[in-house]
Amino acid sequence: MxxxxxxxxxxxxxxxxxxxxxxxxxxxxxxxxxxxxxxxxxxxxxxxxxxxxxxxxxxxxxxxxxxxxxxxxxxxxxxxxxxxxxxxxxxxxxxxxxxxxxxxxxxxxxxxxxxxxxxxxxxxxxxxxxxxxxxxxxxxxxxxxxxxxxxxxxxxxxxxxxxxxxxxxxxxxIVLEFIDPADEGEGEGGGAMFPTGNLTDRLEVPGVGTLEVTMINAGIPTVFVNAKDIGYTGTELQDAINGDPAALARFETIRAHGAVRMGLIKDVADAAKRQHTPKVAFVAPPADYATSSGKRIAAADIDLHVRALSMGKLHHAMMGTCAVAIGTAAAIPGTLVNRAAGGGARTAVRFGHPSGTLRVGAEAASENGQWVVRKAIMSRSxxxxxxxxxxxxxxxxxx
Structure with missing residues (x-):
């Protein structure tokens, strides 16, 4: 041979x-x-x-x-x-x-x-x-x-x-500009930033309950939930989620049902072949916490907490595309992200994640009854x- x-x-x-x-x-x-x-x-x-x-x-x-x-x-x-x-x-x-x-x-x-x-x-x-x-x-x-x-x-x-x-x-x-970052998915909203046409929805998730969610197509399709509604504070680090198989299964169920509601897949069984999108993330108002490196972050230094899962596991920091979704949703009064950040109009937000903080800017506007975002900006290296x-x-x- x-x-x-x-x-x-x-x-x-x-x-x-x-x-x-x-x-x-x-x-x-x-x-x-x-x-x-x-x-x-x-x-x-x-x-x-x-x-x-x-x-x-x-x-x-x-x-x-x-x-x-x-x-x-x-x-x-x-x-x-x-x-x-x-x-x-x-x-x-x-x-x-x-x-x-x-x-x-x-x-x-x-x-x-x-x-x-x-x-x-x-x-x-x-x-x-x-x-x-x-x-x-x-x-x-x-x-x-x-x-x-x-x-x-x-x-x-x-x-x-x-x-x-x-x-x-x-x-x-390196400064990144994401131009017109709203995804054009095939949701109920006909490709709008909010595929159901709503800033928040009630999502029925078998075995979890009926959750208030914000589902948005900006940067990457993302399903946001309130941390308190699923038993978390929003200050969790990776081990608290990734070391809990039952928690990971619940998040995947939320993600699969959110994907169907957003029009990304036709059946929850299809979620296994679309692991990268949508993301699922949970949000909470600002609170003091310690990062994965032990650094202390004060509540006064951030606008809100966000934790997001990628490919079935809690991310160690924050995905850049999800940060675009966070910044966009934060700029639109009435979304779960905006409410966690204290509400009101804003063009930038700094959020806490497991490794520290990240600032992302976005300017959103309502045009002809639809929310649009022309640009989202963040710095990386x-x-x-x-x-x-x-x-x-x-x-x-x-x-």
Missing amino acids: THAPQIKIPATYMRGGTSKGVFFRLEDLPEAARVPGPARDALLMRVIGSPDPYGKHTDGMGGATSSTSKCVIISKSTQPGHDVDYLYGQVSIDTAFVDWSGNCGNLSTAVGPFAIANGFIDKARLPENGVFPVKVWQANIGKTIICHVPVTNGEVQETGDFELDGVTFPAAE ARVLMEGAVRVPADFHAG
């Missing part, structure tokens, strides 16, 4: 925000993986090391968490006025599945630096020193993101003194961790 050598694929391992993933240029992928389909999914799963029944990703680049089981494919943009197309794949850890249904807001931060460093931007356009706005087409959801990347001596600046809770070391600040080539067995597509 002959054994073919592994193939080498140029790749960059990057941190973006509080996530990290493997970045590829589309043209560097094996030909069969340059188009959507089983071969592409098989390749990304093999790169990450999934499916892994041990839940460790020992034989791959993944980190066995929703924040680190990610792949990104970048190509020259097909959209007028944009620099690159950005396609994001969330790789399941223990099942053979890649979810393409949404974006990763954290890794969006790294797309701009990757585009500059990999020749997608004409060097003549770059300032010698300053900030360059990389215009990104987010291909999963059909939205524009502007990545304001600092440039020093004509190259991407990665180091700096910007501190991001959930990330150990400081780096250069990104850094190249390793670059070169990943290796995978030549028969990756055979499973």
